[in-house]
Amino acid sequence: MEKDEEADRDNALNTRSLRYLHEIEVHGGVRAAADALGINASVVSRQVAQLERRHRVVLLERHGRRVALSDIGRSLLEHFRESCRRDADMLAQLEEFRGLRRGRVGIGVGEGFVENLLAIALERFSAEFPDIVVELHSGSTAAITAMVRNDEVDIGLCAGGKRDPSIRAKSFRAAPFCALVSPRHALAAAGPRRIRLDELKAQRLIFMPEQFGAQQYLDAILHAERLNLAPAYRCDLFSAAQAIAAAGLGVAFMSTDAARQYLDAGRLVALELEHPIAREFSSQILRRVGRRLSPAAEFLWRQIGDAMQRTLRVSRSKAGKDS
Template sequence: MLDVRRLRVLREVATHGSFSAAAEALSYTQSAVSQQIAALEREAGARLVERSARGVKLTDAGRALVGHTDAILARLADAEEELQAINGLRGGRLRLAAFPSACATLMPLAVATFRERHPGVDLSLCPAEPDDGLTLLRAGEVDVALSIEATFAPPRTDAADLEALPLLDDPMYIMLPREHPLAGRSRLKLVDLADESWMIGTAATCPDTSIFMRACQVAGFEPTIAFNLDDYNAIQGFVAAGMGVSFIPDLALINVRDDVVIRSFGSGRSPVRRIIALTLADSYRSPAKQAMLDVLVEVAGEFGARRTELALAS
């Protein structure tokens, strides 16, 4: 392997035509220059310079090597400049994944804030359900993935490779058709809806589904599941059509239909889901990644402070 520092010495010898002039340009001793050239010749396995009374000139091998040296040093300078830009948040890239309701609420604010502060970083966002985002994260295709966990669930045994940063506790509400007999109440007890048909998510591992099932269990009934749907906009449509009722998290209240109503729980603490930012535990935390995590915490805090009450008074 050729030593880049010795290549630089060879280039100075070629430029100045003597060891002494190259030594002066590099602030080396002439002996040090001579030693560097001798070591480079051993690495190259070829004679690189010829000395004469008229100075030093390059051999064919030396000229070939100097021809490549300029390109090598230029690329190294570019690499150093790019690294400095990345470390200074003036360059680099950051890839994000987030589930739909976070894409519609937290992520626009986070991305806008990040870009205002660090316009040189290339950001990309991939909409992905929590399990899909986790797959992308573990495959190295994204750097940060927003996900959901149930606040009552024990730590996952398969998550030793993950680092979770809590962002926000997202409360659940009850969604009813506007013409439902209980729609006139501002608050509802879950047990009052024990005989209703329900719309919930499809995946058995979906945190929203586990939160719903746990709440029904605590209320003392086994829910009747009419349809399994993962899209809260689709769930709203089925609720509006009178096919049943559903839970809906606060983050999904960004877009509420006129023909449904959203009601709070009547007593006790509402079921909540926790929004978290996942990274790989042993991955390099670049300045851009850390800056985005800081922004997510900031935005989530602001969002929680002005928690929307959309549709609760309708």
């Protein structure tokens, strides 16, 4: 009997090792995974090596300086993620069954949505679930989609992006997608108007990284117009892009909602982009297909959807003032 139990332990999958494998895949390497976990890289390497020896398989393959999961490594990772999903679903059911109102809700949110939208949705949520901890994780559209897909957050909120079959997305027409300049900028002298991108050829432009939804829309317009405009600045914070534009150093691109504080303070002027793609600019809330949300997360999902509808109506009424 003791030998059978020992054999079972030897064949059992080590959850910690699988967790490390997950972090390696998410962060793109052993050292990056260790940094994210706050542990020594040797600990991660040792755990993965033990898993490989125990089951006599190769889980990691080296491609130059990069490390990637092997086919069996990816299969193990999907098994681990599915186990985590089942555990999360069961915990949500237990919470619902017991009527508990404690726990956490994770939200991946684009920077431009935090103040204008979440504050509205969270006000009622906090009153309804005062003991629920809300964890906010910021990132680009691509990063937030990955967070939802990997169950790192319950809900995602970001600019519209590429379709993903594993993601349920509810899209909303967003506030106008605009070029933003200082009130002292030459482009603002003519007053509120629509502007074509080819009018910006001589300007110093502020771009976001390619994985940002706003930049993807801008790139789509440039491609459609066959324009090759190079940025003077590229930054991964909307607040930084707004500050640079407000200082008169360049032209930023984003929705009027994302720049609401600067617009209301008179530090930026919005010039709506004259192009069909700009008018299609959208925002979206995300959840993973097949995932059962806790009652608190389900409530927040509905609240964010309602808040997006209300915010859209307000944004449309302000659009005439900003553009």
